[in-house]
Amino acid sequence: MLEKGTAAPDFELFCTPDQKIRLSELAGKKVILAFYPADWSPVCSDQMALYNETLKYFRKYNADILGISVDSKWCHMAFSADRKLHFPLLADFEPKGAVARAYGVYDEKEGECLRALFVMDEQHTIQWSYLSPTGINPGADGILDALEALAQPVKS
Amino acid sequence: MAHSLRPPFSDKDHVQGDIHAPLELVEYGDYQCPHCGRAYPIIKSIQAKLGKELKFAFRNFPLSESHPQAFAAAVAAEAADRQSAFWPMHDYLFEYQSRLPLMPFDAFAEALKLDSQKLEHDMQDPTLSAKVDADFDSGIHSGVNGTPTFFINGRRYDDNWDEDSLLAHLQQMLAKH
Numbered sequence: 001m002l003e004k005g006t007a008a009p010d011f012e013l014f015c016t017p018d019q020k021i022r023l024s025e026l027a028g029k030k031v032i033l034a035f036y037p038a039d040w041s042p043v044c045s046d047q048m049a050l051y052n053e054t055l056k057y058f059r060k061y062n063a064d065i066l067g068i069s070v071d072s073k074w075c076h077m078a079f080s081a082d083r084k085l086h087f088p089l090l091a092d093f094e095p096k097g098a099v100a101r102a103y104g105v106y107d108e109k110e111g112e113c114l115r116a117l118f119v120m121d122e123q124h125t126i127q128w129s130y131l132s133p134t135g136i137n138p139g140a141d142g143i144l145d146a147l148e149a150l151a152q153p154v155k156s
Numbered sequence: 157m158a159h160s161l162r163p164p165f166s167d168k169d170h171v172q173g174d175i176h177a178p179l180e181l182v183e184y185g186d187y188q189c190p191h192c193g194r195a196y197p198i199i200k201s202i203q204a205k206l207g208k209e210l211k212f213a214f215r216n217f218p219l220s221e222s223h224p225q226a227f228a229a230a231v232a233a234e235a236a237d238r239q240s241a242f243w244p245m246h247d248y249l250f251e252y253q254s255r256l257p258l259m260p261f262d263a264f265a266e267a268l269k270l271d272s273q274k275l276e277h278d279m280q281d282p283t284l285s286a287k288v289d290a291d292f293d294s295g296i297h298s299g300v301n302g303t304p305t306f307f308i309n310g311r312r313y314d315d316n317w318d319e320d321s322l323l324a325h326l327q328q329m330l331a332k333h
Contacts, residue, residue, distance in 0.1 A: 046302040052221045054296055084221055136314055139301035141159060 001104040001116060001131055008033075008124045009102040013090040014073040021066065021088060023124065030063035030150065031120045032143055035105050035113040037134060039071045039079035039089070047115075047137045052085050054140045061147040062122070068092050068099060069113050105131065119146040159299025159312035165213055170242050172203065173211035178333045179326055182213045182307040184295040187230060187249040188223035188256050189303040196250040198319045205323060209330055214246060216291040217303050225256045228279070230288045232261045235278035239270050 002008070008031070012022040023031065034051065036044045051058075051065055058065055067089040071079070076089040092099045092113065100106035105116040117138060119128040128146035132138035165171075165180050183199065185192040203212060216234075218226035229249050236245035248268055249256070261279065265272035278284065295305070299312050306313040306322075308329065315321055 049219065049222055050301055053219055053292075057296060086221075137301035139159060139299040139312075140296050141299040144297060 001129055002118070002126055003129060004127055006126045008118065008120045008126050009099075010124075011099045011102070013068070013092060013099060015066075015076075015088040015090050017073050017077060021090060026064055027124070028122050030061060030122055030147065031118075031124065032058060032063055032065040033068060033103070033116075033118040033120075034065060035068045035100055035103065035116040035118075037107070037110065037112040037115060038069060039075050043115075043135060043137050044069070045083065048085055048089075049083055050137070050140060051087065052083070054144075055086055057140070057144060058147070061151055063119070063147055066090055070097050070100070070111065107134075117143060119143055119150075121150055161307040161310045161312075162294060162298045164310060165211075169213035169215065170237070170246070171211055171213050172243065174208050175211060177209055177211040179206065179210045179330055180213075180307075180309050181210060181326070182215060184215050184217035184291075184298075184300045184303060184305045184307075186216075186218050186223055186226045186303040187233070187246075187253065188226040189219065190253070191302075192304045193250055193253045195304045195317060196247075198317065198322065201319055202323050202326065206326060206330075210326065215295060216288045217295045217300055217305070218288065218292065219303060227285075227288060228261065229256060230291075231279050231284050232264065232275065234284045234287055235275050235281075236265070236268070236270060238278050239274065241268055241270055244268050245270075 010023045012020050015021045036047060038044055048067055065087050070092050072093050073091040076091055080089055097106040100113040105114040107114050115132040115134050117130045118126055120126050127150055130138060130142050161182060165182060203210060216230040218230045220227045233242055233245045233249060236242055245268060248264055262272035262276055265275040306317060
């Protein structure tokens with residue numbers, strides 16, 4: 001798993017059936033990546049529903065959140081509409097799990113992303129990463145602590 | 157990652173039980189969440205079984221995107237507190253959870269024999285919605301990851317909260333105390 005201080009690998013993935021997002025397009029913004037195993041599963045649903053409620057906290061720190069799983073763009077579209085999510089879900093679908101592999105958070109056995117969080121600064125250097133037990137929703141406290149730490153003036 | 161309760165349990169919380177009890181259970185809950193509705197009688201039963209060993213506090217964590225009436229219900233309970241009826245309103249909201257989308261809050265107030273005009277008036281007070289926001293904020297910073305989320309003596313409880321599991325866990329902690 002990529003650790004603090006690593007430049008975040010760039011990627012381009014579908015976020016809707018006809019639109020892609022490239023990480024480097026979000027230059028100048030902090031980015032939170034939330035890799036998760038599967039749309040519709042109970043823990044992932046709770047986790048995405050929670051981030052849906054905490055978007056205003058992330059925005060306060062000039063941070064965008066992107067959810068990533070190996071589900072297809074059509075599956076994401078249905079899941080996102082059903083849960084009324086207000087942030088993009090990216091399809092790490094073809095080649096399957098390539099982005100998760102680049103970040104070191106692909107579960108080869110299950111063929112799914114692990115449940116992992118990354119917080120990167122405006123230059124897209126990873127500043128915090130966390131691998132959660134797959135069955136446990138990590139919440140948003142670690143993300144907010146990382147964003148708050150980044151907002152502190154740098155000590156010389 | 158250790159998820160710990162921020163701020164800690166205090167007399168500013170809505171508390172049931174002896175403030176000096178060794179076991180401290182905090183629920184972050186949403187009045188419109190069906191899981192919290194299921195947890196409600198479980199907590200009651202555990203409180204009855206542990207008696208003076210347990211104190212219980214409820215903090216608001218309305219998932220407004222999923223549950224359109226949850227925030228207003230939380231404000232209603234806080235408004236009822238101004239008529240010393242936080243817990244009766246909390247209980248009533250959970251017991252009649254299915255009526256939330258249909259029943260106006262003044263009807264809840266009348267059922268509890270509260271001053272419904274005062275309740276409606278207090279529900280407009282921005283300090284009460286700020287209180288609900290502050291609870292939500294504390295929940296997010298404490299690692300609440302859905303509703304209900306429980307904290308036991310300051311630490312997030314991630315295991316099952318069916319009655320047998322939760323009671324066994326609390327009894328085990330009491331034995332170690």
